[in-house]
Amino acid sequence: xxxxxxxxVRHLGVLARIQLSDEEVERLTGQLDVIVxxxxxxxxxxxxxxxxxxxxxxxxxxFRPDVPGDMLSVExxxxxxxxxxxxxxxxxxxxxxxx
Amino acid sequence: xxxxxRLTAADLAGKLAAGEVSSVEATQAHLDxxxxxxxxxxxxxxxxxxxxxxxxDIDRRRAGxxxxxxxxxxxxxxxxxxxxxxxxxxxGSKILEGYMSPYDATxxxxxRAAGLVPLGKTNMDEFAMGSSTEHSAYGxxxxxxxxxxxxxxxxxxxxxxxxxxxxxxxxGSDTGGSIRQPAHVTGTVGMKPTYGGVSRFGAIALASSLxxxxxxxxxxxxxxxxHDVIGGHDPHDSTSLTDAWPSFAAAAREGATGEALKGLKxxxxxxxxxSGFQPGVSASFRAALAAMEAAGAEIxxxxxPHFEYGVAAYYLILPAEASSNLAKFDxxxxxxxxxxxxxxxxxxxxxxxxxxxxxxxxRRVILGxxxxxxxxxxxxxxxxxxxxxxxxxxxxxxxxxxxVIATPSAxxxxxxxxxxxxxxxxxxxxxxxxxxxxxxxxxxxSIPSGLAEEDGLPVGIQFIAPAREDARLYRVGAAVETxxxxxxxxxxxxxxxxxxxxx
Numbered sequence: 308x309x310x311x312x313x314x315x316v317r318h319l320g321v322l323a324r325i326q327l328s329d330e331e332v333e334r335l336t337g338q339l340d341v342i343v344x345x346x347x348x349x350x351x352x353x354x355x356x357x358x359x360x361x362x363x364x365x366x367x368x369x370f371r372p373d374v375p376g377d378m379l380s381v382e383x384x385x386x387x388x389x390x391x392x393x394x395x396x397x398x399x400x401x402x403x404x405x406x
Numbered sequence: 407x408x409x410x411x412r413l414t415a416a417d418l419a420g421k422l423a424a425g426e427v428s429s430v431e432a433t434q435a436h437l438d439x440x441x442x443x444x445x446x447x448x449x450x451x452x453x454x455x456x457x458x459x460x461x462x463d464i465d466r467r468r469a470g471x472x473x474x475x476x477x478x479x480x481x482x483x484x485x486x487x488x489x490x491x492x493x494x495x496x497x498g499s500k501i502l503e504g505y506m507s508p509y510d511a512t513x514x515x516x517x518r519a520a521g522l523v524p525l526g527k528t529n530m531d532e533f534a535m536g537s538s539t540e541h542s543a544y545g546x547x548x549x550x551x552x553x554x555x556x557x558x559x560x561x562x563x564x565x566x567x568x569x570x571x572x573x574x575x576x577x578g579s580d581t582g583g584s585i586r587q588p589a590h591v592t593g594t595v596g597m598k599p600t601y602g603g604v605s606r607f608g609a610i611a612l613a614s615s616l617x618x619x620x621x622x623x624x625x626x627x628x629x630x631x632x633h634d635v636i637g638g639h640d641p642h643d644s645t646s647l648t649d650a651w652p653s654f655a656a657a658a659r660e661g662a663t664g665e666a667l668k669g670l671k672x673x674x675x676x677x678x679x680x681s682g683f684q685p686g687v688s689a690s691f692r693a694a695l696a697a698m699e700a701a702g703a704e705i706x707x708x709x710x711p712h713f714e715y716g717v718a719a720y721y722l723i724l725p726a727e728a729s730s731n732l733a734k735f736d737x738x739x740x741x742x743x744x745x746x747x748x749x750x751x752x753x754x755x756x757x758x759x760x761x762x763x764x765x766x767x768x769r770r771v772i773l774g775x776x777x778x779x780x781x782x783x784x785x786x787x788x789x790x791x792x793x794x795x796x797x798x799x800x801x802x803x804x805x806x807x808x809x810v811i812a813t814p815s816a817x818x819x820x821x822x823x824x825x826x827x828x829x830x831x832x833x834x835x836x837x838x839x840x841x842x843x844x845x846x847x848x849x850x851x852s853i854p855s856g857l858a859e860e861d862g863l864p865v866g867i868q869f870i871a872p873a874r875e876d877a878r879l880y881r882v883g884a885a886v887e888t889x890x891x892x893x894x895x896x897x898x899x900x901x902x903x904x905x906x907x908x909x
Contacts, residue, residue: 315776316772319772319775319776319779320756320772321756322775322779323729323759323771323772323775324733324736324752324755324756324759325756325759325760325763325768325771325772326753326756326757326759326760327760327768327772328760331765331768335768335769335772338769338830339769339772339773339776341721341773341830341831342721342722342725342773342776342777342786344718345718345719345721345722345790346718346722346785346786346789348715348718349715349718349719349722349789349790349792349793350785350789351715352712352715352792352793352796353788353789353790353792353793354792357792357795357796358792358795359788359791359792359794359795360791360792360794360795360798361615361791362601362615362645362847363601363615363616363794363798363844363845363846363847363848363873364600364601364602364645364647364847364873366602366644366645369644371641379508379509383508384508384739386506386508387505387506387508387739387740387741388738388739388740389737389738389740389741389742389743390743396738396739398738398751398754399746399749399750399751399753399754400750400751401750401751402750403750403753
């Protein structure tokens with residue numbers, strides 16, 4: 308029994324903004340079973356009394372003084388943009404026609 | 407004049423400081439070597455077109471009496487995960503093809519300030535996801551010991567570059583073993599520092615709670631020298647530790663005297679039996695331990711019952727963090743954009759990420775998206791984070807009894823290109839001994855322990871120390887290196903096949 312179905316993988320592709328082909332969906336459906344195995348393995352020891360560790364070395368929030376630092380210029384920020392106009396990134400329509 | 411590419415960074419730096427050779431000569435020698443062998447090895451994705459200008463500037467400054475850093479004039483290879491202003495930075499991905507960063511990674515800036523001469527950018531698995539460089543969008547790197555075999559990964563390019571004498575030292579990054587496993591399969595040295603010990607500003611992030619930048623070299627001292635240059639606090643990286651670090655080069659030089667082994671307690675993990683490793687790998691490991699014991703070290707069995715959960719936890723944590731980090735490749739601000747006539751920005755994003763990401767990246771992003779999706783976060787990501795606590799406790803208990811822990815650096819020697827590329831589970835098991843080190847944030851180093859008897863390929867031994875005890879690893883690593891090189895009658899790489907001939 309597997310909880311990873313082609314429909315789930317297709318949905319994950321939408322969430323992850325990756326347009327998966329049918330062939331990719333099929334391949335990934337089989338390969339993602341690995342996560343189910345990993346969860347089963349981890350669950351053997353990840354009991355409620357064990358605290359989680361998010362960062363290996365204990366960290367506190369790190370702040371800097373609220374003053375302008377070494378910032379990139381608008382030109383530098385836009386130098387790699389696939390499309391830009393008037394000092395801004397340019398993209399295609401946000402909403403599709405049916406909306 | 408002897409071949410400048412065969413010198414260690416330390417020896418080359420000595421000759422540069424003494425005026426016996428110029429940085430232009432040293433840089434030219436390495437560029438010539440790259441031209442001669444990189445067609446076969448493919449360690450580099452990009453070779454700098456102005457390295458000689460940088461070298462000439464160092465020579466001029468030295469001639470002018472300027473006080474320069476200890477490694478000034480020494481050539482350096484840079485893993486493509488680190489952004490550079492003067493060379494493209496792709497992280498091995500098509501989605502970033504040709505990307506020119508407006509700033510340098512902190513480690514790159516520090517290397518430049520110290521007078522190191524960047525030679526080029528080295529190949530890697532796409533976004534550092536892999537153990538073989540076969541997931542690079544630009545084709546695999548080949549192991550200099552056997553061109554049909556993998557150089558390890560993700561930093562196979564950096565390891566192959568130093569193993570093939572294309573560069574004396576290189577920068578790498580290590581999320582689950584990407585510095586140490588390539589060192590193991592190429593007969594070189596690789597160090598993953600304590601989490602937070604080296605800045606990650608400008609390192610294209612894979613898994614932020616695991617990633618660490620570190621040095622790659624042929625000798626322990628050379629890694630220590632480079633670590634001294636790149637390490638220390640960086641206000642641009644909020645996970646950067648504010649500790650004052652000792653000189654790692656001094657630790658390596660002290661270790662080379664051999665005194666460090668007398669009375670040293672070396673832990674060997676009971677739950678990693680020899681049966682889990684290729685026979686030649688465990689034989690090399692045991693021989694290195696015996697040599698250490700003969701030199702005065704004490705071998706102590708320690709228990710790390712949660713190590714076996716490391717790989718499973720890692721492959722929940724890493725995809726989750728990677729799927730978040732890679733969300734920035736959205737076709738809007740940088741990188742590839744695929745045009746979809748009449749498509750919305752969302753259509754363009756999805757088409758771009760389909761075209762720009764390779765199979766392994768898609769696999770991990772989808773996996774991570776699943777692990778982080780509503781209702782699953784606690785069960786998946788949260789449970790995996792608990793395993794980190796358990797592995798840290800294993801380390802704490804072990805380090806109460808021993809000074810360092812030793813393991814083989816990886817289960818097998820270099821496998822054939824293509825052998826495991828379609829089997830992610832087998833591929834993931836490469837990192838069974840290196841992953842717990844990242845999960846716990848402690849430092850780990852891999853140094854050559856010899857050749858496996860069945861295939862004549864290099865094997866590495868990994869030493870692990872408590873967090874912040876990076877200097878201990880350089881001391882012990884240099885001691886063991888000295889011991890073994892004496893036994894071999896010369897460095898292991900002297901036995902690598904000659905490259906650049908006809909194949």
